[in-house]
Amino acid sequence: MTRCTTRLIIVSLFLLMWMGGCSTKVVVPPVTLDAAQLHLDGKFVWFDLFTTDMTAAQNFYDRVFDWNFERTNAGNAQVKTIFSSGRIIGTMIGRDGEPGDSQWLSYMSVTDTDHAYEAALRSGGTGHVPPKDLPNRGRIAVVLDPQKAPVALLNSPVGDPPDRKPRANLWFGAELWTTDVDGAVRFYTPLGGYQSEQVDVHDAVSYTVLYTNDQPRAGVVSIPWNDVDPQWVPYVAVEDIQATVTLIEDNGGRILIAPQMDVKSGRVALFADPTGAIVGIQELEPEED
The missing domain is CATH 3.10.180.10 (2,3-Dihydroxybiphenyl 1,2-Dioxygenase, domain 1)
Incomplete structure (x- = not known):
């Protein structure tokens, strides 16, 4: 992954979040359908795939992991929800870029996104997407850690996916x-x-x-x-x-x-x-x- 790729991913996420609050609203799914209000700080609860070729990515993950992809919004083909065995597990987001520039973005659960964002900056991280509400998903921010790895911070309004026994393709x-x-x-x-x-x-x-x-x-x-x-x-x-x-x-x-x-x-x-x-x-x- 190049640093150019990191910037493109952050820009793509920022645009997705911005669209969530404008007239061309993109409604993304929550991180869990259990809605148990269970918050598990430090757990990685969501993963977004930012890809330069949605068709190639969808065909690959379908054949390898038997994942299903559904258009998140009827009017927007660039955002799809990913399911495994009927369980919601992520989002695929199409974006421009050079072949090979795709990347997964990992979301860490936090109790307070704003507090975690400021704490990350005080500890040597770099802010790239300040805290913002994305409908259904929750309050999100993106930072680069001191070694420049991007990570998303998320507080979900419905809670986090519960800990379960590991299962194949999840x-x-x-x-x-x-x-x-x-x-x-x-x-x-x-x-x-x-x-x-x-x-x-x-x-x-x-x-x-x-x-x-x-x-x-x-x-x-x-x-x-x-x-x-x-x-x-x-x-x-x-x-x-x-x-x-x-x-x-x-x-x-x-x-x-x-x-x-x-x-x-x-x-x-x-x-x-x-x-x-x-x-x-x-x-x-x-x-x-």
């Missing part, structure tokens, strides 16, 4: 790629109310897990390549990682990191979709008898 959390693991942990710990723990995933990799109430919320790791900017990468749970890797390659995706037995027992991989957006996959643990 989100499995998010991972921050950064140039400064310790600095990133210091920045995000108060922002999300996290506790942190360094864990062993590979001899050459420093990996930190962020928790709230003993529930893992995200991972923090050094960027795996020199030519990639800091960013949050969403993960999808899968039943069979090797079969999913084959589906990804057969449908135009590119495997960036293949499953390796010395990394989480070969149960994780990373890929870029045909439009350039990066996603991780993690195989579910086998069911115990």
Whole structure:
């Protein structure tokens, strides 16, 4: 992901939010249909795909993860809601850009968007979209952390999706790629109310897990390549990682990191979709008898 891509995504989100308050209103869905008023600070509760080719992206995710896409507004074909097994999980937003410039934007739940936004700025972050209300979605802001990874801060009026047992083709959390693991942990710990723990995933990799109430919320790791900017990468749970890797390659995706037995027992991989957006996959643990 280039810094130009980051700017384009932020501009696209700003335009979406602006349209939500004008005569050509774009009505986006809430982050959950449960409406339980359950707020889980620090949880990544929503993911938006900003893509330069909506048709290619939709066909890819439909074939790989069996996701469904529905036009969010009858009069606007550039915004679609994403469903998995009938559950609402994200939005796809079309935008201009060079091939390969697509990216997912991750949303962190916060109790008070304005307070979190100001706290992020005081801690060395950069404000790019100040707090603004988006109908149904809630109060949103976007900041770049000190290493320039974009993250959205969200307080949802209906609450957050409840914690559930992981299921195939649904989100499995998010991972921050950064140039400064310790600095990133210091920045995000108060922002999300996290506790942190360094864990062993590979001899050459420093990996930190962020928790709230003993529930893992995200991972923090050094960027795996020199030519990639800091960013949050969403993960999808899968039943069979090797079969999913084959589906990804057969449908135009590119495997960036293949499953390796010395990394989480070969149960994780990373890929870029045909439009350039990066996603991780993690195989579910086998069911115990």
